[in-house]
Amino acid sequence: MTKINEDQFAAAGQVIAGGVNSPVRAWKSVDGDPVFVSHAQGSKIYDSTGKEYIDYVLSWGPMILGHAHPEVIAAICRTAQKGTSFGAPTDAETNMARLICEAIPSIERVRMTSSGTEATMTAIRLSRGYTGRNMIMKFDGCYHGHADSLLIKAGSGVATLGIPGSPGIPEALAKLTLSLPYNDLDALEKAIERYASDLAAVIVEPIAGNMGVVLPENGFLKKLRELTAQNGIVLIFDEVITGFRFCFGGYQNLIGIKPDLTCLGKIIGGGMPVGAIGGKKEIMERLAPTGDVYQAGTLSGNPLAMSAGIATLNILKEKADSFAALTDRANGLCWEVEKLFAKRGIAICINKIFSMFTIFFQQGPVYDLNTAMQSDTRLYARFFHGMLENGVWLAPSQFEAGFLSFAHTDEDMDKTLADLGNTLKIL
Numbered sequence: 001m002t003k004i005n006e007d008q009f010a011a012a013g014q015v016i017a018g019g020v021n022s023p024v025r026a027w028k029s030v031d032g033d034p035v036f037v038s039h040a041q042g043s044k045i046y047d048s049t050g051k052e053y054i055d056y057v058l059s060w061g062p063m064i065l066g067h068a069h070p071e072v073i074a075a076i077c078r079t080a081q082k083g084t085s086f087g088a089p090t091d092a093e094t095n096m097a098r099l100i101c102e103a104i105p106s107i108e109r110v111r112m113t114s115s116g117t118e119a120t121m122t123a124i125r126l127s128r129g130y131t132g133r134n135m136i137m138k139f140d141g142c143y144h145g146h147a148d149s150l151l152i153k154a155g156s157g158v159a160t161l162g163i164p165g166s167p168g169i170p171e172a173l174a175k176l177t178l179s180l181p182y183n184d185l186d187a188l189e190k191a192i193e194r195y196a197s198d199l200a201a202v203i204v205e206p207i208a209g210n211m212g213v214v215l216p217e218n219g220f221l222k223k224l225r226e227l228t229a230q231n232g233i234v235l236i237f238d239e240v241i242t243g244f245r246f247c248f249g250g251y252q253n254l255i256g257i258k259p260d261l262t263c264l265g266k267i268i269g270g271g272m273p274v275g276a277i278g279g280k281k282e283i284m285e286r287l288a289p290t291g292d293v294y295q296a297g298t299l300s301g302n303p304l305a306m307s308a309g310i311a312t313l314n315i316l317k318e319k320a321d322s323f324a325a326l327t328d329r330a331n332g333l334c335w336e337v338e339k340l341f342a343k344r345g346i347a348i349c350i351n352k353i354f355s356m357f358t359i360f361f362q363q364g365p366v367y368d369l370n371t372a373m374q375s376d377t378r379l380y381a382r383f384f385h386g387m388l389e390n391g392v393w394l395a396p397s398q399f400e401a402g403f404l405s406f407a408h409t410d411e412d413m414d415k416t417l418a419d420l421g422n423t424l425k426i427l
C-alpha cells in the first residue's frame with residue numbers, strides 16, 4: 001500500500017459511502033485498502049503509481065477481449081460523436097437483440113437493461129406476473145444482483161424459508177424466497193413437491209461463480225428443467241457471468257438445456273453498463289407495452305452500451321473457434337498452479353470450467369456454499385497480497401471467480417507462475 005493509494009482511499013471515504021461504489025471493491029475480506037486504478041490495456045491493469053498487474057478479475061468478468069480492445073473503443077467513440085442518449089428506439093438495439101437471439105436459441109425476445117440486477121429483478125417480476133404465483137426459489141451462494149427478493153441469506157434445509165440477507169428487506173418479502181443448497185437433488189425434489197403450486201420461478205447460476213466457481217453436478221440442471229416444466233414453474237438461468245464466456249452463446253448451448261428466461265450482463269456490455277433479459281416469446285410479451293408487467297429504463301439500450309456490446313459480440317462470433325484455445329490456456333495455468341502448491345505442501349482445490357476458475361484454500365471437494373465456506377480465507381488473503389505485490393491482480397475474496405481473456409499471452413502465464421513461485425516462498 002503506497003501513500004498515494006492511501007490518500008486516494010481516504011479522500012474517497014470523505015464523499016463516497018465506504019469509499020467505493022460497490023462493496024467488493026473495498027477489499028474488506030482480504031484486509032488492507034483497495035488499490036486505485038488509473039488505466040488498463042489488454043491483459044494488464046495499472047494502479048495510480050503506474051505499477052502493472054496481470055489482471056485475472058477483468059472487471060468481474062466482462063472484459064473477455066481484454067481491456068480497451070481497439071475495435072470496441074473505436075465503436076464507442078464513433079457512436080459518442082452522434083449523441084449519447086435519445087430515449088427513443090435505435091437500430092443498434094435491434095442489432096444487439098438479433099445477435100443475442102441468434103446466439104442463444106431459447107431466447108425469442110429480449111429486453112435490454114443497464115445492469116444484471118435489473119435483468120434478474122425483471123425476471124422475477126415477470127415470472128410472478130406470468131404465473132400468478134408469489135414464491136421464488138434460489139440456491140445458497142448464488143448471487144443474482146442486489147434486488148430485495150434475491151438477496152436472501154443461505155437458508156438451512158428444505159423447509160427453511162428465507163430470512164433477510166440484509167436489513168431493509170421486509171420479512172414479508174424475504175419469506176417468499178426459498179433458498180436451497182446448490183447441487184442437492186434431494187432437497188430440490190422435496191421443496192418442489194411441497195411448494196410447487198406457489199412457486200413462480202426457480203433462478204440458478206448454471207455454473208455458480210459467486211461462491212467461487214462451483215460446478216453443477218451431473219443431472220442437477222436437467223432435473224431442475226424437468227421439475228420446473230412439470231409444475232409450470234418458470235426456470236431462469238442467470239447467465240450474467242456465463243453468457244458468452246465459454247462459447248458464442250450461453251452455457252445452456254453447451255448442455256442443451258433451454259430455460260424459460262435467461263439473464264445476461266457483463267460480457268454483452270463490452271465493459272459498458274448493460275444487462276438483458278430474454279426468453280420465450282409467450283412470457284416476454286407479458287412485459288409492457290404489449291403486456292401488463294411493468295419494466296422500464298431511461299438509459300436502457302443506451303447507444304454507447306449497444307455499440308460496445310455489438311462490437312464485442314461480433315468479435316466473439318468471429319472468434320467462436322478460439323474459445324477452445326482460451327480453455328487450453330486456463331487448463332495449462334491451473335495445472336501448473338496445482339503442481340506448485342503441491343510442491344509447497346499447501347492443500348488447494350481448484351474448481352474450473354473453460355476460462356473460469358477458483359483456487360479454494362482447502363482439500364475440497366467444493367460443491368456448494370457449505371463446502372466453499374470451509375476454505376482458509378486468512379491464507380487466501382495472504383496469498384492475494386503476495387500475488388498483488390508481485391504484479392498479479394486476483395479477486396480480493398476467496399469466494400469469487402478468476403477469468404482469462406483473449407488478451408492473456410503465454411508470457412503472462414509464465415510471469416504469473418514465476419510470481420506464484422515467489423509468493424509461495426513466503427506463504
Ligand SMILES: *Cc1c(COP(=O)(O)O)cnc(C)c1O
Nearest residue numbers: 115116117143144145238240241
Ligand atoms: C454480476 C452478477 C449479477 C448482477 O449484475 P450487475 O450488473 O452487477 O447488477 C447478477 N447475476 C450474476 C450471476 C452476476 O455474476
